[in-house]
Amino acid sequence: MSRIGRKSITLPAGVTATVTNNIVEVRGPKGQLKVLCLPNITVVVKDGEILVERKSEDKQTRSFHGLIRSLIQNNVLGVTENYKKTLKLVGTGYRAKAQGANVFLAVGYSHPVEVKAVNGVSIKVEGNDTIIIEGIDKQAVGQLAADIRKIRPPEPYKGKGIRYENETVIRKQGKAAA
Numbered sequence: 001m002s003r004i005g006r007k008s009i010t011l012p013a014g015v016t017a018t019v020t021n022n023i024v025e026v027r028g029p030k031g032q033l034k035v036l037c038l039p040n041i042t043v044v045v046k047d048g049e050i051l052v053e054r055k056s057e058d059k060q061t062r063s064f065h066g067l068i069r070s071l072i073q074n075n076v077l078g079v080t081e082n083y084k085k086t087l088k089l090v091g092t093g094y095r096a097k098a099q100g101a102n103v104f105l106a107v108g109y110s111h112p113v114e115v116k117a118v119n120g121v122s123i124k125v126e127g128n129d130t131i132i133i134e135g136i137d138k139q140a141v142g143q144l145a146a147d148i149r150k151i152r153p154p155e156p157y158k159g160k161g162i163r164y165e166n167e168t169v170i171r172k173q174g175k176a177a178a
Contacts, residue, residue: 005065009050009073012080017045017072024050024072028079030136031120035071038064043072050076078136085145087131091160094152095128103131107152107162115151118144131162 011017015028022037037043040061044051052069054061077083089096089107097104101117103125117123121135121144131148135141145164154161154169163169 033075086165089129
């Protein structure tokens with residue numbers, strides 16, 4: 001049996017979960033999120049806990065057992081506290097500027113690159129070189145952060161580019177080392 005899937009999820013105070021038609025809806029102080037369950041997986045909410053169980057033992061169902069439990073756990077954490085990703089712009093002249101909900105990046109291209117905010121995710125700019133992405137949906141926050149990083153990923157020679165806050169870029173020595 002899945003070690004992750006068989007753990008119960010405790011609901012904090014102020015968070016409720018309901019299951020209707022294979023959809024688990026989690027409501028909390030920050031908002032609401034939904035997870036679609038698969039046909040062979042059942043979710044039971046009782047006594048302030050969520051239990052994820054599976055009906056069959058085939059490989060695909062066993063694989064999804066832990067996945068569904070993790071998605072529900074992420075939603076429970078998201079509606080109580082925001083998920084947050086921080087990006088740093090490293091390079092001469094690299095800067096970010098917020099205009100409304102969108103952010104414009106000057107990262108070495110001939111034009112500024114516009115990043116549009118996604119529903120339920122907020123983008124903040126601190127200083128000229130720090131972008132903070134916050135939201136209740138872990139997947140949406142991570143995807144937006146990855147999309148922004150993809151605009152100019154860090155290069156290995158000088159380390160210039162957009163990187164996560166704690167990311168270490170492995171540097172190469174270059175031609176002069178030979």
